[in-house]
Amino acid sequence: MxxxxxxxxxxxxxxxxxxxxxxxxxxxxxxxxxxxxxxxxxxxxxxxxxxxxxxxxxxxxxxxxxxxxxxxxxxxxxxxxxxxxxxxxxxxxxxxxxxxxxxxxxxxxxxxxxxxxxxxxxxxxxxxxxxxxxxRFRSKPEPSPxxxxxxxxGQWPTGLKQTLETVHPICAGVELARELVAAPPNSVTPEELARTAAALAHEHGLELTVLEQSDCEERGMGSYLSVCQGSDMAPKFIHLTYRPSGVAKKRLVLVGKGLTFDSGGYNLKVGAAQIDMMKFDMGGSASVFGAMRSIAELRPAGVEVHMVVAACENMINGSAVHPGDIVTASNGTTIEINNTDAEGRLTLADALVYASKLKPDAIVDLATLTGACVVALGDEIAGLWTPDDALSSDLETAASDAGEGLWRMPMHSSYRKGLKSLLADMKNTGPRPGGSITAALFLKEFVDAGIPWAHIDIAGTVWSDKGRGMNPSGATGYGVRTLVNWVMKQASTAEA
Missing domain, CATH: 3.40.220.10 (Leucine Aminopeptidase, subunit E, domain 1)
Incomplete structure (x- = not known):
C-alpha cells in the first residue's frame, strides 16, 4: 500500500x-x-x-x-x-x-x-x-482487498516530500509486535524470539548476543532461571544492539518482559485468569523488538540503543520452583518467592542488573506485569513508574505524540516494607493493595543508583478484545511508537 x-x-x-x-x-x-x-x-x-x-x-x-x-x-x-x-x-x-x-x-x-x-x-x-x-494461522485465508x-x-507546502518517510518503519515495528503477541505459545517460544532477533540483526545490521542457560548460570542469574525450571523450553537471554554510524553521545536500554507463556507455576492461574491468553505475557518483549526493528531502519544519529529480553516459559513439572523457595539474583540479592505467578519481575530483575552494567544514560522496561494496573487504569492507559521527573516527562510526551495512553503512578517508598521477608532480602510480592506499586519498587532494587529508569506496565494495553481506533481486535503493538518517539527525541537532543 x-x-x-x-x-x-x-x-x-x-x-x-x-x-x-x-x-x-x-x-x-x-x-x-x-x-x-x-x-x-x-x-x-x-x-x-x-x-x-x-x-x-x-x-x-x-x-x-x-x-x-x-x-x-x-x-x-x-x-x-x-x-x-x-x-x-x-x-x-x-x-x-x-x-x-x-x-x-x-x-x-x-x-x-x-x-x-x-x-x-x-x-x-x-x-x-x-x-x-x-x-498466518488460517488454513484457507480469505484476505479482504x-x-x-x-x-x-490538502494544500501541502513545497518541501514536504519526506513527510511520510517514517510511516513504514514505525508501522512495520508495530506490526512485528502484534505478530509476536498474537502468535500461539507453541509458535513463539524463547528459541523463536532468539531467531527473530537474529533475523533483525541480519536484515538491519544490528549486533546480537544470546546467552544460553549455562551462560546465565555463570552470571548468577538465579532469579531469572528459577522461573523456567519447570519448562522443557530452554531460556534465551537476548541482547540486541543498534549503533549509529557516528559517535554515540547517549546510550539507552529497552528491557522487555519475555514470558512466552505463563501458567502461573504452582500458583496456577485459575478461574477468571484466562490462562489461554497468557501467550501475551511476552508483550513487553514484543514492544521492544518492534521498537528495535523501527529504530534500525530509521537509524537515528548520536544514540546507541540496546534491547534486553530474558525470554522463558513459566511451567510446572517436578523441577519447577516451589512457592517459598529462595533464589539469588545476579546482583547478590536474595528473593523469597512467595508467589510463582509473580514471575515476570523475577526475570526482569536479572535483566535490569544486566542493563545497568551497560552504564546507560537511561533504562526503560515494558512488562505485562500486574492485574492491579489493569484495575487502576483499564485497557487504554498503561502505568508509568519512575523516580526521575525528566524521564517521566519525556516518556509522557512521547506517548502523547504517539496517541498511546500513559499515566504516571506513585512510587511511595513506604510501600517497600510490604516486600520484607523473614528469611531473604525481600519477597517477590507484597500485599494485594497497591500491588502495581510494590511491583515497581521490587524492580527498582535491581537498577544501579544514579541511572534514570522507568517501568511501564502494559498489562491492560497489550491486547484489545473489541478493537479501538487504529487497533483491530487482538494484539495492539502498544509501546512501539512511544519508545521510538522517545529514542528519536533523545537522538535529536544528543545531536543538538
Missing part, C-alpha cells in the same frame, strides 16, 4: 473511496460541495442516518460512479476542539470503510489543526495500522 500527499481538492479527486472529515456545522461547506459535485441531496440523506458531525459519526454512501464509487463522511466534533487523536480515529475509520473495495482512498482532514507534518504522519500511520490483519494507494488530500 502506497501512501502519498496529493494537492487534489475533493471536488476534483477521482478514485475508489473519497473520505472527508466533517466538523460539526461543516464550516468549510464540504457537504454542499459534494452535493454539487455528485448531484445528490446529501444533507437530506444525512438527516436520516443521522449524521451531525459529532466525533465518531460515520456515513458511507455508494455512488457507483466511474470517478468515485463511495463517499465516506467522518464526524470530527467541534471545529475548534479537534485534536490529533480525532484525526487518528477518523483516518482509521476511513481505512476500515474502504476495506474490501481495493483501488484508491482519498482522505481529507483538517491538517494543521495541531501540527501539519505530525497530523499527516499520524493519519497515515492510522490508516495502515487499521488495515492490519493476521492471516484493501486500498492499493492512499492519498492525503
Amino acid at each position: 502506497k501512501i502519498s500527499l496529493s494537492p487534489a481538492t475533493p471536488e476534483a479527486w477521482s478514485g475508489s473511496v473519497l473520505a472527508l472529515g466533517i466538523p460539526q456545522d461543516d464550516p468549510q461547506g464540504l457537504l454542499e460541495a459534494m452535493e454539487q459535485r455528485f448531484n445528490i441531496q446529501l444533507k437530506e440523506w444525512l438527516k436520516q442516518k443521522p449524521f451531525t458531525g459529532k466525533s465518531g459519526d460515520l456515513a458511507s454512501l455508494q455512488l457507483l460512479r466511474g470517478d468515485c464509487t463511495t463517499l465516506v463522511l467522518l464526524g470530527l466534533g467541534e471545529a475548534g476542539s479537534i485534536e490529533r487523536d480525532s484525526l487518528r480515529m477518523a483516518a482509521a475509520a476511513a481505512a476500515r470503510a474502504a476495506q474490501g473495495q481495493g483501488g484508491s482512498l482519498g482522505l481529507l482532514l483538517p491538517w494543521g489543526s495541531v501540527d501539519l507534518i505530525a497530523d499527516a504522519t499520524a493519519a497515515a500511520e492510522a490508516v495502515r495500522l487499521a488495515l492490519y490483519s493476521d492471516l 484493501r486500498p492499493e494507494q492512499v492519498e492525503l488530500l
Whole structure:
C-alpha cells in the first residue's frame, strides 16, 4: 500500500473511496460541495442516518460512479476542539470503510489543526495500522482487498516530500509486535524470539548476543532461571544492539518482559485468569523488538540503543520452583518467592542488573506485569513508574505524540516494607493493595543508583478484545511508537 500527499481538492479527486472529515456545522461547506459535485441531496440523506458531525459519526454512501464509487463522511466534533487523536480515529475509520473495495482512498482532514507534518504522519500511520490483519494461522485465508494507494488530500507546502518517510518503519515495528503477541505459545517460544532477533540483526545490521542457560548460570542469574525450571523450553537471554554510524553521545536500554507463556507455576492461574491468553505475557518483549526493528531502519544519529529480553516459559513439572523457595539474583540479592505467578519481575530483575552494567544514560522496561494496573487504569492507559521527573516527562510526551495512553503512578517508598521477608532480602510480592506499586519498587532494587529508569506496565494495553481506533481486535503493538518517539527525541537532543 502506497501512501502519498496529493494537492487534489475533493471536488476534483477521482478514485475508489473519497473520505472527508466533517466538523460539526461543516464550516468549510464540504457537504454542499459534494452535493454539487455528485448531484445528490446529501444533507437530506444525512438527516436520516443521522449524521451531525459529532466525533465518531460515520456515513458511507455508494455512488457507483466511474470517478468515485463511495463517499465516506467522518464526524470530527467541534471545529475548534479537534485534536490529533480525532484525526487518528477518523483516518482509521476511513481505512476500515474502504476495506474490501481495493483501488484508491482519498482522505481529507483538517491538517494543521495541531501540527501539519505530525497530523499527516499520524493519519497515515492510522490508516495502515487499521488495515492490519493476521492471516498466518488460517488454513484457507480469505484476505479482504484493501486500498492499493492512499492519498492525503490538502494544500501541502513545497518541501514536504519526506513527510511520510517514517510511516513504514514505525508501522512495520508495530506490526512485528502484534505478530509476536498474537502468535500461539507453541509458535513463539524463547528459541523463536532468539531467531527473530537474529533475523533483525541480519536484515538491519544490528549486533546480537544470546546467552544460553549455562551462560546465565555463570552470571548468577538465579532469579531469572528459577522461573523456567519447570519448562522443557530452554531460556534465551537476548541482547540486541543498534549503533549509529557516528559517535554515540547517549546510550539507552529497552528491557522487555519475555514470558512466552505463563501458567502461573504452582500458583496456577485459575478461574477468571484466562490462562489461554497468557501467550501475551511476552508483550513487553514484543514492544521492544518492534521498537528495535523501527529504530534500525530509521537509524537515528548520536544514540546507541540496546534491547534486553530474558525470554522463558513459566511451567510446572517436578523441577519447577516451589512457592517459598529462595533464589539469588545476579546482583547478590536474595528473593523469597512467595508467589510463582509473580514471575515476570523475577526475570526482569536479572535483566535490569544486566542493563545497568551497560552504564546507560537511561533504562526503560515494558512488562505485562500486574492485574492491579489493569484495575487502576483499564485497557487504554498503561502505568508509568519512575523516580526521575525528566524521564517521566519525556516518556509522557512521547506517548502523547504517539496517541498511546500513559499515566504516571506513585512510587511511595513506604510501600517497600510490604516486600520484607523473614528469611531473604525481600519477597517477590507484597500485599494485594497497591500491588502495581510494590511491583515497581521490587524492580527498582535491581537498577544501579544514579541511572534514570522507568517501568511501564502494559498489562491492560497489550491486547484489545473489541478493537479501538487504529487497533483491530487482538494484539495492539502498544509501546512501539512511544519508545521510538522517545529514542528519536533523545537522538535529536544528543545531536543538538
